[in-house]
Amino acid sequence: MSAKTKFDKKKVTLQQSVLVIGGGMAGIHAAQELKGYGYETTLVERADILGGKGNYINQRADYKKILSGVTVLTRSTLTDLSGHVGNFSATITTPKGDKTVSCGAVVLASGIENKGGSVLFDNENIVPIAELKNSITELTEAETPVSVGLILDLNIEETKAGAEMVLNMAMDLQRNHNAEVYVFCREIRVASLELETLYDTARDASVNIIKYEGTITFNTTGNFITVAARDVILNDSIAVDCAKVGISPYGLNVSADSGLAEMVGVNLDALGQMQDNNVHFFPGQTNRPGIFAAGSCRGQYYAPQIITEAKSTALSVHSLLAQKSLVVELSHAVVDEEKCALCLTCIRSCPHKAMVIDQNKKVAMSIPEVCRKCGICVGECPAKAIELPAYTDDIVLGQVG
Amino acid sequence: MIVGEQKPFEKVYESVKEYKKVLILGCGTCVTVCMAGGEKEVGILASTIRLANKQNGIRMEIQEATVARQCDREFFDEVKDKINWADAVLSMACGVGVQFCSEVFEGKRVLPALNTRFYGTTEQQGIWSERCAGCGDCVLDKFGGICPIARCSKSLLNGPCGGSQDGKCEVDPDNIDCAWQLIYDRMKLLGCLENLEENQVIKDWSAGRDGGPGKIVREDMVL
Amino acid sequence: MAKKKSELIVLCCENSAYLAAESLTDTKIMQSVKVVMLPCSGRVEVGLILKFLENGAAGVLVLGCPLDNCKFVRGNYRAQKRVDVAMKALNDAGVNKDKVKIDFISSLDTHKFIALVKEMKSTLF
Numbered sequence: 001m002s003a004k005t006k007f008d009k010k011k012v013t014l015q016q017s018v019l020v021i022g023g024g025m026a027g028i029h030a031a032q033e034l035k036g037y038g039y040e041t042t043l044v045e046r047a048d049i050l051g052g053k054g055n056y057i058n059q060r061a062d063y064k065k066i067l068s069g070v071t072v073l074t075r076s077t078l079t080d081l082s083g084h085v086g087n088f089s090a091t092i093t094t095p096k097g098d099k100t101v102s103c104g105a106v107v108l109a110s111g112i113e114n115k116g117g118s119v120l121f122d123n124e125n126i127v128p129i130a131e132l133k134n135s136i137t138e139l140t141e142a143e144t145p146v147s148v149g150l151i152l153d154l155n156i157e158e159t160k161a162g163a164e165m166v167l168n169m170a171m172d173l174q175r176n177h178n179a180e181v182y183v184f185c186r187e188i189r190v191a192s193l194e195l196e197t198l199y200d201t202a203r204d205a206s207v208n209i210i211k212y213e214g215t216i217t218f219n220t221t222g223n224f225i226t227v228a229a230r231d232v233i234l235n236d237s238i239a240v241d242c243a244k245v246g247i248s249p250y251g252l253n254v255s256a257d258s259g260l261a262e263m264v265g266v267n268l269d270a271l272g273q274m275q276d277n278n279v280h281f282f283p284g285q286t287n288r289p290g291i292f293a294a295g296s297c298r299g300q301y302y303a304p305q306i307i308t309e310a311k312s313t314a315l316s317v318h319s320l321l322a323q324k325s326l327v328v329e330l331s332h333a334v335v336d337e338e339k340c341a342l343c344l345t346c347i348r349s350c351p352h353k354a355m356v357i358d359q360n361k362k363v364a365m366s367i368p369e370v371c372r373k374c375g376i377c378v379g380e381c382p383a384k385a386i387e388l389p390a391y392t393d394d395i396v397l398g399q400v401g
Numbered sequence: 402m403i404v405g406e407q408k409p410f411e412k413v414y415e416s417v418k419e420y421k422k423v424l425i426l427g428c429g430t431c432v433t434v435c436m437a438g439g440e441k442e443v444g445i446l447a448s449t450i451r452l453a454n455k456q457n458g459i460r461m462e463i464q465e466a467t468v469a470r471q472c473d474r475e476f477f478d479e480v481k482d483k484i485n486w487a488d489a490v491l492s493m494a495c496g497v498g499v500q501f502c503s504e505v506f507e508g509k510r511v512l513p514a515l516n517t518r519f520y521g522t523t524e525q526q527g528i529w530s531e532r533c534a535g536c537g538d539c540v541l542d543k544f545g546g547i548c549p550i551a552r553c554s555k556s557l558l559n560g561p562c563g564g565s566q567d568g569k570c571e572v573d574p575d576n577i578d579c580a581w582q583l584i585y586d587r588m589k590l591l592g593c594l595e596n597l598e599e600n601q602v603i604k605d606w607s608a609g610r611d612g613g614p615g616k617i618v619r620e621d622m623v624l
Numbered sequence: 625m626a627k628k629k630s631e632l633i634v635l636c637c638e639n640s641a642y643l644a645a646e647s648l649t650d651t652k653i654m655q656s657v658k659v660v661m662l663p664c665s666g667r668v669e670v671g672l673i674l675k676f677l678e679n680g681a682a683g684v685l686v687l688g689c690p691l692d693n694c695k696f697v698r699g700n701y702r703a704q705k706r707v708d709v710a711m712k713a714l715n716d717a718g719v720n721k722d723k724v725k726i727d728f729i730s731s732l733d734t735h736k737f738i739a740l741v742k743e744m745k746s747t748l749f
Contacts, residue, residue, distance in 0.1 A: 267697065280695045287697050339467075343434040348526045351697035374696035375667030379706060382439040383429060383467075391663055397675060399660040400633060410716035441671060445713060448674035453717035 007389065012326045012369045014086035015104035016040065018317055021078050021260065024052020025303065026295025026310040027109035028063060033314035034107075035069045039321065042071040042101050044078055044092055052111050053296070073099070081106065081264045084354075084370045085290030086326060105317045108266065108274055108286070108293045109310065110257045112301075123220050129169060129246035139177045139244070148173055149227045149242035151216065152185035160189045160302040162248045167198045169246070170207040182208045182240050184216060184229060192304075210238060218245065256297040265353040266291055273299035284313030287351045289370050292317055331390050332371035333378065337363045339385035346377035346386060402431040402522075403495045404529045405438065405515040410449060416512050417450070417491050418459055424487035425450075425514070426480065426502065427467035428494035435529055437515055438493030440467040446493070446514060471498025474505045484509060520551075537608030537615070543596065545587035550604075552580035558601040630682040631658045632744055635673075637665040639695045641687030643731035653738055656682070656749065665689070665726075666699025673710040673724055683723040683748040684710075685740065690728045700728055722747055 016039055020031045023045030031043045043050075050063045050072070073094050080091035083102075090101045127135075129150060139146050150166050166183060173179035183202075188209070190199045203209065212229035219226045221241065228239035255272025266286045269277050274293040275286050284292040294313040295306050332354070335346075340363040346355045347364060354370035355377060357363075364386075366377075378386045407413070417423055425447050433439030447465045454461050464483050468476040471494035477484065484490055484502070489510040492499040496517040503511040519531035534551040540558075541548055550556045554572040561581035564571030568582040588594045606612070636642040638661050645659050662668065665688025673684050686707055688700035704726055711721040725744060729736045 276697055277692060278697065279693055339429065339440065341429055341433045341439070344523075345526060349702075351699075372696055374664035374699055375662065376664065376696060376699050376702055379667055379669045379702060382433045382436045382441050384440040384444070388663065388667070391667055393669075393672060393675075396660060396662065396667075396672060397679070400631070400658050400676070400679070400681070410713075414716075441669070444671040445674060445709075448671060448678055449713045449717045451678055452674065452714065452719050456718040 005390070007329045007331045010328045010330055010368055012086050012328055014321050014323060014325055015088075015102055016321055016324070017042070017101075017103040018105050018107060018321070019044065019078075019088070019090050019101055019103040020107045020109060022052065022109035022111055022295070022297070023047070023050040023063075023072070023074070024109060024111045024295060025306050026111075026297075026300075026313075027052070027107070028066060029307050029310035030107050030109055030294050030314045030317075031070045032066050033311050034317060035067070037314070037318045037322075039104075039318075040071075041069075042073065042092075042103070043067065044076050045072070045074045046077045048074055050074070078260065078263070084367050085288075085320075086369060088290065104290070104321045106264065106291045107284070107313060107317060108256075108260065108264065108291065108297055109295045110260050110274075110297045112296045113255060113257055123218070123225060125225055125243065126218060126245040126247065129166065129248050132169070132173075132244060132246040135244055136173075136177055139173065139179050142178060145178050145180045146243045147224075147241060148179045148181050149225070149240060149245040150181060150183045151227075151245065151247045152183060153187060154216070154247055160192060160195060160305075162301065163189045164195060164198065164302065166248055167195075167202045167207075171202050171205050174202075174205050174207050180206075180208075182210060182227070182242065184210050184212055184227065186212060194304075210240075212238070264288070264291055266293065267351075269299075271299065273297065275299075283309050284316050288353050289372070290320065326369055328369045330368055331373060331388070332368045333366040333373070333375075334387050334389060335364045335366065336383075336385040336387070337361055339383045340364055341383050341385075343382060345380050345382060349380045350377055402434055402520070403497075403517060404435045404519055404521040404531075405432055405495050405517040406435075407437055407442070407446075407493075407514060408516055410453075413446070413491070413512075413514050414450065414453055417489060418454075418457075418461070420461065420487075420489040420510070422462045422464075422486060422488045423450075423491055424464045424466060424480070424483045424489075425491045426471070426484075426493065427465075428471045428492075428498050429467055429469045432494060432515060434523070436527070438495075443467055443493055446491075471495075472501055474501070477502065477505050481506075535609055536604070536606070537610075537612070538605060540601070540604075543599070543601065544584045545591050545593065547580060547584045547587055549580050549584060552578075552583070554580075557581070558604060560597070630680050631656050632741070632748060633676050633681045633684045634659050634741065635662055635665070635668055635684060635686045636660065637662055637688045637699070639664070640689040640731045640733075641665075641729055641737060644687075644729055644734045644737040647734045648738070650738070653741055656745070657741055664694065664696050664699035665703035666694070666696060668703045668706055670706050670710045670713065673707070674713060677714075677719070677723060683725070683744060685744045686724075686726040687737070687740070688726070688728055690730055693730070 018034045018039045018041050020027045020043045023043050031041050034041045076092050076094040079093045083089045086104050088103050092099045152166050170181040170183050174181045190196050211232045213232050214230050216229040224241040225245050226239050226241050231238040256274040261268050265288055266274050267276050275298040284294050286293050292313050294310045300306050352372050354366050355364050358365040375388045378388055425443050427438050427440050427443035443465050447463050466480045466483055470476050484506050491512050491514050492502055493514045499511055499513045503509045520533040521529045521531045524530050536550050554570050565579040568579055570577035570579045636659055642661050668686050676684050688703050694700045707726040710724050714721045727740050
């Protein structure tokens, strides 16, 4: 039996509007680009001000000017998202009440949540690096220089952003806050001009950078924490008594907003980042057609790259919506209503969330413009109720002749 | 729903291989949802038996069919020709369906392919667990909605035993939560913890299985 | 009807293995081998695999995208689980479970395709 090749087609109009969740660096730049392409763009930010974690980089950025023409909703959050690619309907809770926004695509730029608490070890002087800021006064006012240990890649490989942050902090503490800084790292990623310069400047400022291998230990000795490891360059063990130890937060309990991910049906990968670490989705696509991700919520922490990727994600959105409509071949998965037991298996297994419940017939059905025709649901269905018209069992078996 | 799982293949094969004409009959409701006896599983079991027959030089004709339910007689109508044709029906329904098939087709040899396990829920795709023991006298109102009869390994009604450790049941700490821990936590959340001080008297088990085979007659519904 | 020599069926994901197979220039390797195209390895079913074998195939080789690189996120993981079930069913039936295998290759991996087909053929024939 030959494969069915002729299918009817359906036209799906793509709304020429985009919703951006998150007003940090990624969200701002994505929104700016999208507005530039001519889309009605709405940016939602839960804090009072824009900038996210990028505020420490450039506190004087004029976001109002950058985002002119974009509808900016601060102190607002997304509380519901329904619909499918080209026609989403979002409920945004704002200080003035709920607002419904229709859009053709959604960009998730919600940043990262620091899940880990301050108690990493049984010692209040070992903290996430960001919390070292709280100790600055204590350091500056000490009578003698205080030794501070900064640990870069304790649990997982760090990115350039981690290196940039640690080196900046090391120099700041060394120069301005009376500290003797020891940076411990297994690898430090400086493969970019700015970072190489930063590394050299840090060394010139007398920051000690120790490359170690194997385990690193933290032992409380009196008022100090003895940080010990095997120095790769000296080929010998090294131990430094530090008054304070900061651990780079990117290696710990940092993940994208899992509540948001669940709400919009986007997968989180093993590191808690939005978007599967899958080459087919780079740079900004997710498992759900029409929903994109940019910035630290998808694991990109290095500022220059966040901006570049936010712009290329905006371009991906543009190449979707610029078509103005999709001509969808109706070869999507078809559910046999008699056999469907509404066991919900297909709804749970579809990677693209293309399967929904037909509330009238109380059976499952696939949305033509979302269905990617992979056949995963066909293989999962315990009732053999789903068929891919171009790849029925007969057709597959018939290929052998 | 009723949750069942397939018997080990060797046992099923042993029971069916003497027959020359076998109908493998699936059920489209509970056992489809728990992935044990729906149309897909019928196909797999049929193929496996056919492959085994070829290996063992056994000649057997196999037909496959699935009906919406095997616990209501009308659903058998569409397959009655196949049932009459068969020497034996290998039913992939729960115990109810297996029996009912041979009641409806009097004297028909109907064999079970499944072990019916419990009344339960889908915790997540691929994982089902027991919730109800069918005791016939539901006391869920007294325990914050968590059943000590079904979910406590000892069906205790007045608090946990000494085997409750870290919220787990000593019978199988990896897999069984202590029901009484769950009850306590739930009733605390509901703000009715003090109700646990009410002493539960000895249960009348005759309302359920222990009172013999059950039967319910609704006169207003009888045609 | 003449009895056809039993073939090795290779179920190929059209995004990876099928493309690797298309680049084949050596046709000798494909004797007694039949390539079947699937939209994704996730379309593979236990029942289908068993049916191929019932219909006389010597073996079934399922080829999908490398893990974590499935175009549809998890088709290859699903296929892997289903092949495990098929192998267990074959074992139950007293049939050599090595008649079914799954592996993961990219669209550029024609060499790996050839190696896997050769290996499977030597196991079966």
